[in-house]
Amino acid sequence: MQNVPNPDICVVGTGPAGLAVALRSAARGKTVLLAESGDGISDLSALNAGKVVDAVSAPDRTDPLLVRGPSLFEPGYLLSGRTRAPGGCSTMWCVRARVDAPVTLRIARPERVDFEAQDDYDIPSWPVAFDEIDGYLDDACGFFGLREPAFEPSDSIHHYSLDPQVLEPRYFHFPEATAIHQDRLRDARETGNIELRTGWTLLDIKTDPTKSRVTELTFVDTKGQRFTTAPKQVVLAAGGVENSRILLNAVDEGQVVDPHGTLGRWFMDHPHVRLGVLIPNHNIGEAGRFHDFHERDGCSVLGHYSLSRAAVRSEKLLRFSLTIVGAPAVTVTKAAAAGARLVNSRYGRLSPVELSEQLLELTKDPRSVIKQFRYKLGRGNRHHTALGGWSDPNTAVSDIGVLAIESMVAQRPSRDNRIRLGRARSRLGKRQACLQWSWSRPEVDSYWRSVNLVREHFARINVGRFLGAAELGSGEVPHGGTGWHQMGGTRMSDDPSTGVVDAHCRHHQTENLFIAGSSVFPSTVGYANPTLTVAAVALRLGDHLA
Numbered sequence: 001m002q003n004v005p006n007p008d009i010c011v012v013g014t015g016p017a018g019l020a021v022a023l024r025s026a027a028r029g030k031t032v033l034l035a036e037s038g039d040g041i042s043d044l045s046a047l048n049a050g051k052v053v054d055a056v057s058a059p060d061r062t063d064p065l066l067v068r069g070p071s072l073f074e075p076g077y078l079l080s081g082r083t084r085a086p087g088g089c090s091t092m093w094c095v096r097a098r099v100d101a102p103v104t105l106r107i108a109r110p111e112r113v114d115f116e117a118q119d120d121y122d123i124p125s126w127p128v129a130f131d132e133i134d135g136y137l138d139d140a141c142g143f144f145g146l147r148e149p150a151f152e153p154s155d156s157i158h159h160y161s162l163d164p165q166v167l168e169p170r171y172f173h174f175p176e177a178t179a180i181h182q183d184r185l186r187d188a189r190e191t192g193n194i195e196l197r198t199g200w201t202l203l204d205i206k207t208d209p210t211k212s213r214v215t216e217l218t219f220v221d222t223k224g225q226r227f228t229t230a231p232k233q234v235v236l237a238a239g240g241v242e243n244s245r246i247l248l249n250a251v252d253e254g255q256v257v258d259p260h261g262t263l264g265r266w267f268m269d270h271p272h273v274r275l276g277v278l279i280p281n282h283n284i285g286e287a288g289r290f291h292d293f294h295e296r297d298g299c300s301v302l303g304h305y306s307l308s309r310a311a312v313r314s315e316k317l318l319r320f321s322l323t324i325v326g327a328p329a330v331t332v333t334k335a336a337a338a339g340a341r342l343v344n345s346r347y348g349r350l351s352p353v354e355l356s357e358q359l360l361e362l363t364k365d366p367r368s369v370i371k372q373f374r375y376k377l378g379r380g381n382r383h384h385t386a387l388g389g390w391s392d393p394n395t396a397v398s399d400i401g402v403l404a405i406e407s408m409v410a411q412r413p414s415r416d417n418r419i420r421l422g423r424a425r426s427r428l429g430k431r432q433a434c435l436q437w438s439w440s441r442p443e444v445d446s447y448w449r450s451v452n453l454v455r456e457h458f459a460r461i462n463v464g465r466f467l468g469a470a471e472l473g474s475g476e477v478p479h480g481g482t483g484w485h486q487m488g489g490t491r492m493s494d495d496p497s498t499g500v501v502d503a504h505c506r507h508h509q510t511e512n513l514f515i516a517g518s519s520v521f522p523s524t525v526g527y528a529n530p531t532l533t534v535a536a537v538a539l540r541l542g543d544h545l546a
Helices: 016-027 088-092 130-143 178-190 242-252 284-291 309-315 334-343 352-364 366-377 441-461 531-545
Strands: 009-012 032-036 050-053 167-174 194-198 201-207 214-220 226-229 233-236 271-280 293-296 299-307 320-327 402-409 418-425 431-436 464-468 513-515
Touching: 009 016, 016 032, 016 088, 016 130, 016 178, 016 194, 016 531, 050 418, 088 178, 130 531, 178 194, 201 242, 233 242, 233 531, 242 418, 242 431, 271 320, 271 441, 284 299, 284 320, 299 309, 309 441, 402 441, 441 464
Parallel strands: 009 032, 009 233, 032 194, 050 431, 233 513
Antiparallel strands: 167 299, 201 214, 214 226, 271 402, 271 464, 293 299, 299 320, 320 402, 418 431
């Protein structure tokens, strides 16, 4: 075992959070050891293995509002939704404005309402004021290579005239992934007081006899050689799942304490759900410029609608975004929905009654089933919220007949939705993660009321026929997807009994241990993709450590 120089700060992880903390702390004069498990060559994916289970079935369940239904997460989610590589999650980003366009990340600027309490959904206010985080958002945009991006569209661009007091037009922005895993990583390599080590996996955390201070970290490289260091301060920035798993193993080994049993709890994601489809009474391409990917000020943007702060309060809904995507008509029939539910039944466990209902829908519309198979097996682009071009005549897109109304929704934090330790161990001897998650009744009710709200507002402007999720064959509990927005698990709170870190991201029981990344989020920040907020909070932490 080799000892390495003891830095002021050791940052574990080179994703956006780790790089932001390391670069900011180094700029303030601190020496930083920046350690990354991946080396860009070795396949370390097996270290991310784990399993997914229902929270509603947990024997120690305490949340009576959880309901049975399809999960957002497939069984292989923990393996497919994480990575170990220089640049972290930025190497997994996959959004493209066109098929041959650069890989980008979708970001949204959070708003004040996203940091406020919403008692109907057990959403706490953040222990740090929104204005303080807001003061770092411009720096966070610069971190991604964006200069003064406009998140509100100009009046000159056409979009549907939905009531802006309820559904506000907004922009998503799409900085290139290389801004992180090339530009910021290069900055770290070239900064004199940052020592970057790749291929180093954190193996052990050692604390003093009182468990109140980290005294030593042990890393193992891809060849099995071990290294130890004794930094003054430690920052875990290993990802939304891995931060919890590392600390849970340290608790299991008696090195870190969790007196209130809060570690790993309140795991969240943004459910990606379809509210319905619009069969427009005009040329679909006319609405495309705002709702499809396009350029503004040299950056790719995508128009969407955001449920306003006033509507969140008056309607008592979870905040959501509304994105409109051109789609073939064959993909939005009841038969198509039934086929999708059957394909995904291996994740959602349909009952015998539900299974027979879906098979019956297939037999009612065999022509649609055949068209669906032809579409799935055919060649050509499959445009969706991560791939644009449906409104661009240069892409020669055909068979676009309807507009899918897609939504990204805030989630209600539940104490029972959590990261636990499973029985299985990795080849390094550490227990693997188990993700426990279920929908809750308030979330389901908010979803259906959101469908009705959107139906009402499209009916007012008379632009076509709106078909809601129920008319398309959705079950009571919606089938949704995930954007791999892993939040919670090491929640920020003023009270140690309701979280893991304080307002400065310091572990409540360990004075020199800090956590960076979306795992500290007390809420999902509304519908906003978490990464811009992650960078802002991490830059703030870098200033605090310095």
